[in-house]
Structures are given as structure tokens and as C-alpha cells.
Amino acid sequence: MPKKAKWLVSGFPRWPAAFLAGAVLNLAFAPYRQPWVAPLALGTLYALLIATPVRAAFGRGFAFGAGLFAFGVPWVYLTLSRFGGMPPPLAALACILFIAILASYAGLACMAFARLQGHDGLDPWLFAAIWVLGEWVRGVFLTGFPWLDVGYAASLPPLMAWAPLVGVLGLSFLLTAAGALTVNALRGRRRDLLPVLLMLGVTPALAGLSFVHRAGAPITASLVQGDVLPTVKWHPGMLRMIIRRYLRLTAKSDGRLVIWPETAIPTYSHQLRRRFIPYMQHLARVGGRHFLFGLIEGNANDPNGPVYNAVMSIGRHDGFYRKRHLVPFGEYLPWPALLTPVLDVLHIPMASFTPWHGAEPPLPVAHARVGVSICYEIAYGSLVTQGLPGATLLVNVSDDSWYGHSNEAAQQFQIAQLRAAEAGRDMVIATNDGITALVGHTGRIRARLAPFREGVLTVVAQPYVGLTPYDRFGNTGVLVMLALIVAVAAWRRRASPASVRRGGTPG
Known part of the structure; x- marks a missing residue:
């Protein structure tokens, strides 16, 4: 990991830090409703993945997802054991397996980012794109479980004004990219803070838009x-x-x-x-x-x-x-x-x-x-x-x-x-x-x-x-944009393999 970024996660073992960041992300959702926690938690995960080997990236992403869902959906156990009639040991085992499956989506997303990151200005956007694609897959694969998507943290004004434009996946992208860009700015790429400031400046103006009557x-x-x-x-x-x-x-x-x-x-x-x-x-x-x-x-x-x-x-x-x-x-x-x-x-x-x-x-x-x-x-x-x-x-x-x-x-x-x-x-x-x-x-x-x-x-x-624009196009526009970002990153890696070799130490 570059020296400029080490202080962001120094002093913490990588996997426990990822687990803690995932657990803290729950504060962004109801009933706590602290949306600023979302970019903070995702930014921490992004910092933990900079110059990280692919295998270690999966472990850190899995730990992050485990923290998110272990503290986010413990009600699954209550339903299975108290009302579903399942014996408590089996209910606990089923709940652990369920959380592990959900955490695997985060692990796979982080592994994909580690393979494609290029240590340049595209990386924050790539991280956000892959993370949101992971949320989308989790929401549709095997009937899906689109719970605790990052975009739901934006259920307060004025951030909610983005919803009729880009939907919850678009909001997930904005919050995740904001966290990663802020980390890059703290590492010395101060110009990466400009898109975050632009988003914050535009957001209040969106509240005046009306697409229905x-x-x-x-x-x-x-x-x-x-x-x-x-x-x-x-x-x-x-x-x-x-x-x-x-x-x-x-x-x-x-x-x-x-x-x-x-x-x-x-x-x-x-x-x-x-x-x-x-x-x-x-x-x-x-x-x-x-x-x-x-x-x-x-x-x-x-x-x-x-x-x-x-x-x-x-x-x-x-x-x-x-x-x-x-x-x-x-x-x-x-x-x-x-x-x-x-x-x-x-x-x-x-x-x-x-x-x-x-x-x-x-x-x-x-x-x-x-x-x-x-x-x-x-x-x-x-x-x-x-x-x-x-x-x-x-x-x-x-x-x-x-x-x-x-x-x-x-x-x-x-x-x-x-x-x-x-x-x-x-x-x-x-x-x-x-x-x-x-x-x-x-x-x-x-x-x-x-x-x-x-x-x-x-x-x-x-x-x-x-x-609204979201009614007309659904998630199509957001998904196309995410796919283009990933495609550009894949093309960049293939064209310049030496520029994306991994450094760092296993977590």
C-alpha cells in the first residue's frame, strides 16, 4: 500500500477493520438514518483494497459484508426460531449460512475490483461501479435479496431528490463514489474532491424539479x-x-x-x-x-x-x-x-x-x-x-x-x-x-x-x-454506465498489464 494511504488504515488488522466498517454502515440505514456514514464506511473499504492482492481482497470484502448483514438482518433468526418453529441451533446455522451467502457478494465485488484497479483516477469510479453491480446481482440472482443497498441510506432530503432521476442503484453509486473519491483526495489527489463538491452543490437544486402533476x-x-x-x-x-x-x-x-x-x-x-x-x-x-x-x-x-x-x-x-x-x-x-x-x-x-x-x-x-x-x-x-x-x-x-x-x-x-x-x-x-x-x-x-x-x-x-425518468428507463441507464466503466477498466488492464500489477501484503 502506498505510504500516503497507509495512515488511513494503519494500526488495524485488515479483516477486522473491514468487518467493523461493514457493521458501522448499518448506522446509515433506518432506524438510525445517518447517511454520511455510507461514504465513510465504503471509503474505508476502498482504502483497505488499494494495491491489495486478489485473494486478500475477497477476504476483506467478505468481512465487510459479514459485518453489514450480521448486524443488519439478525431478525432472520427471530423469524425462523420464534415464529417459524425451527429449532434454535438450526435457526442459528441457517442465519449464519444466509449471512455468509450475502457477504460473498461483497467479497466477489472486492475481488473483481482488486483484479481491475489501475492505481489512477479511474479507480474510485471503478470501485463504485463494481460495488453497485454486486448489489444489483444480489437483488436478482436466485430470486434476489435487495436489502440494505447503500442507496437506501439517502432516504432523507435533499439526497432523496436524486431518486426519481437515478433510482436506488444510482444513489448507491453516488454515495460509494463519494467515499472512494474522498479517500483519494486524502491521499493527495485533491482534484478528486471536485466531483463530490459538484454533487453536493447540485443536490439542493434537484428538489425543485417536478416530473409529475x-x-x-x-x-x-x-x-x-x-x-x-x-x-x-x-x-x-x-x-x-x-x-x-x-x-x-x-x-x-x-x-x-x-x-x-x-x-x-x-x-x-x-x-x-x-x-x-x-x-x-x-x-x-x-x-x-x-x-x-x-x-x-x-x-x-x-x-x-x-x-x-x-x-x-x-x-x-x-x-x-x-x-x-x-x-x-x-x-x-x-x-x-x-x-x-x-x-x-x-x-x-x-x-x-x-x-x-x-x-x-x-x-x-x-x-x-x-x-x-x-x-x-x-x-x-x-x-x-x-x-x-x-x-x-x-x-x-x-x-x-x-x-x-x-x-x-x-x-x-x-x-x-x-x-x-x-x-x-x-x-x-x-x-x-x-x-x-x-x-x-x-x-x-x-x-x-x-x-x-x-x-x-x-x-x-x-x-x-x-x-419520472426512473419510471421511463428503470435501472437500464445506470447499469449501462456501470458496465462501461468496468469495460474501460478491463480494456485498460489488458492494454497496459504492467501498470496494474498488484502490490501490498496479504490481509
């Missing part, structure tokens, strides 16, 4: 938070109590649109068609209201039929939205031929929902068209924007009670803020025990309900029309 009158929506524990919710004898609770809370609401959370009614739709659904249709007709509520669409008497995690719409127009992207091991079992025998031996319960493979058009609600997503789907920008430009309002229903009093709900809510800003739409979020809220079309929190208690939040949501 209002469509009609606002809608009053009542978001019902039932606060039903999973152990109660899925008990066969508790269904009537749950329905009475939601009807009691709904009677206290005055919104024209009433939204209950994911699987608020934890039973099959065909079992509700005799009494409950006709009663809800009567309430909608008499009160001039519209209801959205989560339930299970399917037939318990048909074991081979599809079973959907769904939202039913009742009002002037009835309909369904069916969840398209399920949670692996939570809502379905991947590779059932391989894993079912293992789970049967270990007596581990597993859900068996069916993903909906067709397009889901927006649901007509009053004078708006609602783009619905269910829980985990909010992490996938392409799913949320699929209903645009038709959708004038976004709705997300969720049940985060599976994760207890962990950071999961806050992390998911932060993701929802970026989705609203990317799409340029107000988003109403109804959850079982928090966070129930209204997020404005710029991603700002406009109202929220206290978590872990039953209640109703009545908000005024504004429908919007129009498309």
Missing part, C-alpha cells in the same frame, strides 16, 4: 392497524375475534378508502363468500366507501390448487391483487424436490403460497387507480413501477409482526420511501403492527401511526400522473 381531488384513506400477533393470527379459533377487531376499528374511521394490512383476514377467500364478503359489499354500497384487505385466495378443499397471498378490493369495482414475488423459505420452498425431505425429517413448518405470474393492472378505487404491492415486494423497484403510468396512487400492505421489535420494519419503511420518490406517487402503507404511514410523492413522511398497538390512521393522499 396532480390528478384530481385528494382521497381520504383510513389505514387500519390491527396489532395481531402471529401466534394469535394463525390460530384456527381466533378468526372471528380478528374480524370483529378490524370491523370495530373500521367503524371508527371516516376515510373513503379503507385499507387493512396483509392477510388481515387469515383464511381462504372461498370461506368468506357466504357472509363476510357480502357484508363488506353492503358496507361499501351504503357508505360510498372502498375496501382493500389482505386474505388468502384459494380453496382449502383443493390441495393441488394455487394459493395466493392476495389483496381483495371491494367497492364500485371488485377485484384482486395477487402477490408476485414471494419470500423464499417464508412463503414458499425453493427447490422442493431437494429440500422437502430434509424439512420433513427436521419437522420444520413451511408456507406454500403460489406466485402470481401474470401482469397485475392497477385497481380502480374511487377516482384513482391503485398500484398494490404486498410486503417484501416493496424491495423490487421494477414491480412497483410496473403499474405505471396507469397507477395514480401506490398502496403497500404488510405484516412485519414476524420480526418482532427488530429493525426490519424500519428498514422496509425506508425502502418504501425510496419507492415512492422513484415513482413520483403518494404511497399509503397499512401494516399489522407498524409502520403504518403516508409517504408523499417525494418520499417524505407525511403521517405515521405509533407501532405495536391497534389504531387507525386517516390521511389525505393525492393521486398523481406523469412519469
